[in-house]
Amino acid sequence: MTDQPTGLRLFTCSGCAYVFQIARGFCPRCGGTALSSSTKSRHGTVTACTEVHVTPLGSPTGAVPFWIVLVQTDDGPVIMASSAQPLQIGAATTLTARTPDRGPYMAET
Numbered sequence: 001m002t003d004q005p006t007g008l009r010l011f012t013c014s015g016c017a018y019v020f021q022i023a024r025g026f027c028p029r030c031g032g033t034a035l036s037s038s039t040k041s042r043h044g045t046v047t048a049c050t051e052v053h054v055t056p057l058g059s060p061t062g063a064v065p066f067w068i069v070l071v072q073t074d075d076g077p078v079i080m081a082s083s084a085q086p087l088q089i090g091a092a093t094t095l096t097a098r099t100p101d102r103g104p105y106m107a108e109t
C-alpha cells in the first residue's frame with residue numbers, strides 16, 4: 001500500500017485475485033508472481049478495533065497501549081492499520097502509510 005495523493009496503492013494477484021497491502025514479489029496466498037497494482041480510496045469505515053498492551057516488535061505508534069483496527073475502504077478492500085487512540089466501530093476514518101508499500105498503516109478519524 002503506497003500513500004499517494006490520489007489514494008493508497010494495493011496489489012492484486014492475477015492468479016487468485018487476492019488483494020494485499022505490502023509490496024512483495026509474490027502473492028502471499030498462492031505464491032503467484034503475476035501481480036498488478038491499483039490506487040484505492042484512503043477513506044473507509046472501522047469494522048473492528050482491538051487494544052494492544054504488549055508487543056514483541058515495538059509499537060507502531062511509539063507507545064502502548066495502541067489499537068489495531070480493520071477498515072473497510074470505500075473501494076472494497078479491508079485494510080489492517082494502527083491507531084494511537086480507540087476508534088468506534090462504524091466511524092469514518094482515513095488511512096495513511098508511514099513508509100510507502102511497507103507501512104505501518106495508520107487510521108485516523
Ligand SMILES: [Zn+2]
Pocket residue numbers: 013014015016017018027028029030031032
Ligand atoms: Zn495469488
